[in-house]
Amino acid sequence: MKGADVNSPRETLAQQLAEAVAAALKADLEHQSRVLLVVSGGSTPAAFLRALSTLPLDWTHVDVTLADERWVEESDPASNARLVRETLRQNHAAGARFVGLKTPDGTPEEGVAEAAERITPLAWPASAVVLGMGEDGHTASLFADSPELERALATSEPLVAVRTPGLEPRITLSADYLHRARRHFLHITGEHKRAVLAHAMVGDDVRELPIRTFLACPLAVYWAP
Ligand SMILES: O=C(O)[C@H](O)[C@@H](O)[C@H](O)[C@H](O)COP(=O)(O)O
Numbered sequence: 001m002k003g004a005d006v007n008s009p010r011e012t013l014a015q016q017l018a019e020a021v022a023a024a025l026k027a028d029l030e031h032q033s034r035v036l037l038v039v040s041g042g043s044t045p046a047a048f049l050r051a052l053s054t055l056p057l058d059w060t061h062v063d064v065t066l067a068d069e070r071w072v073e074e075s076d077p078a079s080n081a082r083l084v085r086e087t088l089r090q091n092h093a094a095g096a097r098f099v100g101l102k103t104p105d106g107t108p109e110e111g112v113a114e115a116a117e118r119i120t121p122l123a124w125p126a127s128a129v130v131l132g133m134g135e136d137g138h139t140a141s142l143f144a145d146s147p148e149l150e151r152a153l154a155t156s157e158p159l160v161a162v163r164t165p166g167l168e169p170r171i172t173l174s175a176d177y178l179h180r181a182r183r184h185f186l187h188i189t190g191e192h193k194r195a196v197l198a199h200a201m202v203g204d205d206v207r208e209l210p211i212r213t214f215l216a217c218p219l220a221v222y223w224a225p
Contacts, residue, residue, distance in 0.1 A: 013224035014047035021128050022055040024183050028127040036123040040067045040132040041080030049087035059095040063122050068141035068172035069101035071108045101171050108161035108171040116158045126181040133188050137209030141172035175213050185220045
């Protein structure tokens with residue numbers, strides 16, 4: 001193949017997703033003074049976020065927030081704000097404004113109101129929401145075994161504090177706010193997640209596999225082995 005990619009399939013996927021998200025931001029900047037990008041945390045997005053940072057656009061008019069956040073200090077390796085700072089907020093994208101979800105409060109329950117005040121003024125509907133998915137079918141911090149899942153699926157509030165067994169306390173955008181986007185992307189890799197998504201597509205119980213709430217809207221699936 002002429003000019004064969006020297007990158008791995010996952011690196012190629014990250015670059016393609018970055019180009020698609022950059023195109024979405026540019027398109028909306030044609031008719032909006034500010035645009036909003038919502039990204040997920042975890043381990044998958046790093047290559048995508050680094051690739052996105054290298055793409056030229058008017059980043060000073062772009063706000064970036066998170067689909068969810070672990071309730072840890074930004075110095076903690078688990079922090080999604082730290083991930084964004086270390087991968088996206090560099091190169092061309094250094095000029096983007098990041099609006100984090102973690103407040104100085106000790107718990108997400110104490111911080112949720114302040115976090116909501118930060119994000120509600122942003123340019124909703126977002127130009128793009130980039131979702132990840134866990135091997136249990138969760139997305140953002142919408143977990144099947146979280147006592148707050150029902151509320152996070154039903155509320156029109158922007159954010160919900162989430163307690164999930166075995167995980168640190170988290171804060172998540174509600175399903176309603178995650179749906180407030182012109183475009184939804186799902187960024188997943190590996191055979192297991194492909195099988196989980198395939199299973200999600202043949203059922204409709206959102207409480208079993210919360211990713212299903214995003215199979216009711218246009219969803220650009222970016223998957224590589
Ligand atoms: O804060 C988070 O962890 C994410 O928002 C979460 O929803 C993530 O997308 C999945 O857990 C997949 O994570 P991996 O990319 O690490 O598999």
